[in-house]
Amino acid sequence: TPRVFSGIQPSGGLTLGNYLGAMKRFVTMQDAGTHETIYCMVDLHAITARLVPADELIHNTRELCAGFIAVGIDPEKSVLINQSQVPEHAQLAWIFNCVARMGWMGRMTQWKDKAGKNAEAASLGLFAYPALMAADILVYHATHVPVGEDQKQHLELTRDIAAKFNHDYGVDFFPITEPVIEGAATRVMNLQDGTKKMSKSDPSDKTRINLTDSADEIAKKIRKAKTDPDPLPEALEGLETRPEARNLVNIYAALADIDPQAVLDQHAGGLFGQFKMALADLAVDKLAPISTEMTRLMADPAEIDRILGRGAERAREITVPILDRTYDIVGMLRS
Ligand code: ATP
Ligand code: MG
Structure with a gap:
């Protein structure tokens, strides 16, 4: 094998x-x-x-x-x-x-x-x-x-x-x-700078989501993630010059196990703030069980x-x- x-x-x-x-x-x-x-x-x-x-x-x-x-x-x-x-x-x-x-x-x-x-x-x-x-x-x-x-x-x-x-x-x-x-x-970007990758060793905690972050911390970091004010476009090409928006769409797609285009199909035209709220909910949904399990394992x-x-x-x-x-x-x- x-x-x-x-x-x-x-x-x-x-x-x-x-x-x-x-x-x-x-x-x-x-x-x-x-x-x-x-x-x-x-x-x-x-x-x-x-x-x-x-x-x-x-x-x-x-x-x-x-x-x-x-x-x-x-x-x-x-x-x-x-x-x-x-x-x-x-x-x-x-x-x-x-x-x-x-x-x-x-x-x-x-x-x-x-x-x-x-x-x-x-x-x-x-x-x-x-x-x-x-x-x-x-x-x-x-x-x-x-x-x-x-x-x-x-x-x-x-x-x-x-x-x-x-x-x-x-x-x-x-x-x-x-x-x-x-x-x-395959390359999740820094939440405060869409040209740098997210890293566990970055001195600023605001730049990343940790698997051990609480639901409140996750929601806050996503709300405060750098973005432009425009709504999401209908096609992926519309994200080419918008690295921060593109990053959040990719994160959503990977967490939901769907294509980035499917994310746009669901959220195009809506307010960006609403998309961020949906993303925060999804992230908390997927990450909270991991964090709970880590805490349990760390007790032994x-x-x-x-x-x-x-x-x-x-x-x-x-x-x-x-x-x-x-x-x-x-x-x-x-x-
Ligand atoms: P450090 O900042 O200390 O280098 P790191 O977050 O880059 O930490 P590593 O331990 O170097 O983490 O990498 C572990 C794995 O995670 C590697 O396969 C790496 O490619 C992957 N990885 C790290 N950062 C990202 C990211 N932002 N997006 C996608 N994959 C990543
Ligand atoms: Mg590394």
């Missing part, structure tokens, strides 16, 4: 962007039963942008695990893991640090965005981020990777790393993985730790032999 891998950073609380762009599809792919699914909290990635107190990282990792389960990931059906508990990710990443080229990494838009103007002060880990991500995927020989649109470039780099490794060692070992970027909300951290411990054992049945074969190919002496 083909294998699916994807990860999320415990770098803050989960957002609507993470849910619609990635996690909803994690669940679909798990439930389809056609793939072996492996989902990961990538704590090693979460310290690349900034170091946080240990208890904060642990809390975020457990909360992320609760989020995975609350949206519908079943730790019996999927392998659910925390990255640092499966050491082969980091071990393969070192090899990939030596396969990837500085020039490739320097062209990554996430690196440029996150390093900002002062790249000299960014961590080496932030620069190497995509090589660790390639290792996360390839240490399972995963063939399909569901992600949001912002990760497309990193997945192309993953393919480049696999191809260069295979070529340089004259082997056909690592698969060339396929990104799975689908749906109406020992159970979360047990689930992740069991996940790591299952994961290592796959990763240990693949790392072993990689070391053989590279010529790492073991006795």
Whole structure:
């Protein structure tokens, strides 16, 4: 069976962007039963942008695990893991640090965005981020990777790393993985700036909807989301120069599991304020059960730790032999 891998950073609380762009599809792919699914909290990635107190990282990792389960990931059906508990990710990443080229990494838009103007002060880990991500995927020989649109470039780099490794060692070992970027909300935008993506690490909480927000907070953030005063148009072309309006239509479509055009069919011509109210109701409807379930799961951290411990054992049945074969190919002496 083909294998699916994807990860999320415990770098803050989960957002609507993470849910619609990635996690909803994690669940679909798990439930389809056609793939072996492996989902990961990538704590090693979460310290690349900034170091946080240990208890904060642990809390975020457990909360992320609760989020995975609350949206519908079943730790019996999927392998659910925390990255640092499966050491082969980091071990393969070192090899990939030596396969990837500085020039490739320097062209990554996430690196440029996150390093900002002062790249000299960014961590080496932030620069190497995509090589660790390639290792996360390839240490399972995963063939399909569901992600949001912002990760497309990193997945192309993953393919480049696999191809260069295979070529340089004259082997056909690592698969060339396929990104799975689908749906109406592959890039959910920042609620205050329609040109930036919604991110869990954005310093301003008004820019995003968190899966743990209360009904009141969700309604308020949607009401205050930046928009223009015009009503919704009848056709999607009418949204081309209106990124904020387009974003809210896409969010509605993804939450309701309908096409963006169907959203316009229902709401064209109406006042924008009314559309926002309908969107807030829909969002609360879909997100409140997730938030409730997360709170319930977070009351028993020992159970979360047990689930992740069991996940790591299952994961290592796959990763240990693949790392072993990689070391053989590279010529790492073991006795
Ligand atoms: P950070 O700001 O720390 O990078 P993030 O919100 O970007 O956090 P990640 O952990 O980097 O979250 O990404 C997890 C998954 O969520 C990835 O598949 C990514 O493509 C997806 N994703 C993140 N933001 C969005 C978004 N705004 N729209 C759609 N998908 C998104
Ligand atoms: Mg991100």
